[in-house]
Amino acid sequence: MKSKALIALILSGGVIMAACNADKDAAPANTDKTQPETVDLQTEMEAYQAFAMEQMDHFLIETEKFVIAVKNGDIDKAKEIYPKARMYFERSEPIAESFGDLDPRIDARLADLEEEGQGKEDWSGYHKIEYGLWVENTTVGYEETADQLLKDAKELRARVETVEVTPDLMITGAVDLLNEVSTSKITGEEEIYSHTDLYDFKANIEGAEKIVEILKEKIKLKDAKLVDTLTAKFTDLNNLLAKHEDGSGNYISYEQLTKEDTKALAEAVNQLGEPLSQIGIIME
């Protein structure tokens, strides 16, 4: 073999190597980087789909209770169910979001619609009833909205079975859940009437945590330390959230948080987000 070719060979080896994490020994040599979809995540994807369906089952059950309370004019009951029913939706948001039409019908804020040049007359779903409950202190006039919400929740449940869960949906979804928290929950924009943002906050985190739990063994194969870091950062954030919870799953109003509280939460979310964004190494 000629030495020139050898130099080229070695150098190209270096270039290939540089493309992966130079801090650790390379993964088994049979993982071809140009074909990442060959990584088998079938079990994990099935587990996630099962989780999403279970969440949607509960979401439907709780939404039905909520709708009955609204139609019975039971304001207190409706207010009690509202934040907890929504948590099932928020946990599996990566899935719900994949239905571009259903998601806004269930979860749109008035501000979202106004941004698109729409108004109150186009509004439906949970946040519209939230407005009735907390601002107008009534359920009167919201019966039709409640009926539609139940229909949409049923449709969502049915369609979740047809979702094709992909590795990308899970990997991107975990980070997206955190980004949801950083951009809308942390500012209190999600629940501007009920101020129950901490419930959504917690649910988004649990949704991300679930994805990590499902992928844990796969991540461990690539970087065991990353699993430890993620566990530690989830714990930090959950501990911070627990400070605002009464022990039985009820959170204080977002309005009661001080500027320092929200800053601490935001920082903990960012501290978690950075390692979380690395879980895609399982595709290497």
Place this chain on the structure above:
Amino acid sequence: MSDQQQEKLFNKKISRRQMLKYTGAGAVGIAIGASGLGSILNTFGMMALEDDMNATNKVLFHGRHQSGIATQTQSHVYFASLKVLVTSKNELQELFKMWTPLAVRLMNGESISQSDANGFVPPKDTGEARGLDASNLTLTFGVGPSLFEKPGLGLSGKKPKELKDLPHFPKDQLNPAYVGGDICIQACADDPQVAFHAVRNLIRAASGKVSLAWSQTGFNSFPVKNGVKQTPRNLFAFKDGSANPNSKNNQDMNNVVWIQPGESENWLTDGAYLIVRRIQMHLETWDRTALREQENVFGRHRDSGAPLRKLNEMDELEVNRLDEKGNPVIPVDSHSRLAREAGERIHRRAFSYASGVVDETGAYDAGLLFISFQKNPKQFITIQNRFGRSDKLNEYITHRGSGLFACFPGIQKGSYIGEALFSIL
């Protein structure tokens, strides 16, 4: 090796261990030769990274002193004050070790990673400096008094006695949002995006280990005369830094800036103290002040930068000279006179800043990101106390932010940022 084997290798990812096998011995090692081997090992992070002497607009990272102190002031700064989140000395040491090769790469004008092949994870380098050259980037690392007070870090015994929060000065109105910090990174460059990119990537690489406490951008513009950069003007249009030591004169710098053996804790020898002050300048009131009054405030002529009644910027400030009526030519309460009378010198590396609007007043939030280097904070404190309540300039400025940091000595090849702080002795 057969052609077939060669083919196979091309298509395979080669582990570091395998790489060693191929490069370590025998015909292969000889074939690639010394320089080739070096560059390969470099790629594998197995050799200390070096300054790339061929990089465009590059300042050296390695050397006796840190960059960004004696370096000719660049056009832009991104100054970051950080809180540390790590709780042990070992973790802190690892942080500085991790930052060192990144700093070398950044100052070479390189991306902190060569390639991002896995589309399922975010790119290692945030990428906004791609295609830009080194832009004379300098990175200056320092540590604040609060770092030594963290119990878990076990550094209290290494704290120099002069490293303590600056005293309160007359008329200070500090905003806690711009005060202190455990670590500072001063990133200066002739391109604002290069400076920002550097800090952003250092902090991101240290996620979970540090968090940003406060930061400030700043800018400077240099008139050029006969190819030489002139002293820049601040937002009051006066020249800033005329009385600096000559940064090319070792004797001058040793007297004013560089800590000499025995002058402080050993780990700080060849280092310096950085003082940062975020000084709001009340542009609205200044702009309705008559030119003669403006010049009396500084004790210098606005256009030339010369001391009053002199022609050239570098002319001697004649503090004893009286005018026809027997009054001092340089007013007793003028800024440059008081600075001179303090009898101390510092090395100023100030930048202007413009950061939107002050909420309460609707005024410009603009002014001076004052940065100075000195071997002892006392030099600055003496000058600042001399300004006291009498400095005419006080009417037009308010100090809003403050920080004191001990900047490490320079980093030798194979060493890492702040190594002396962590050594056993």
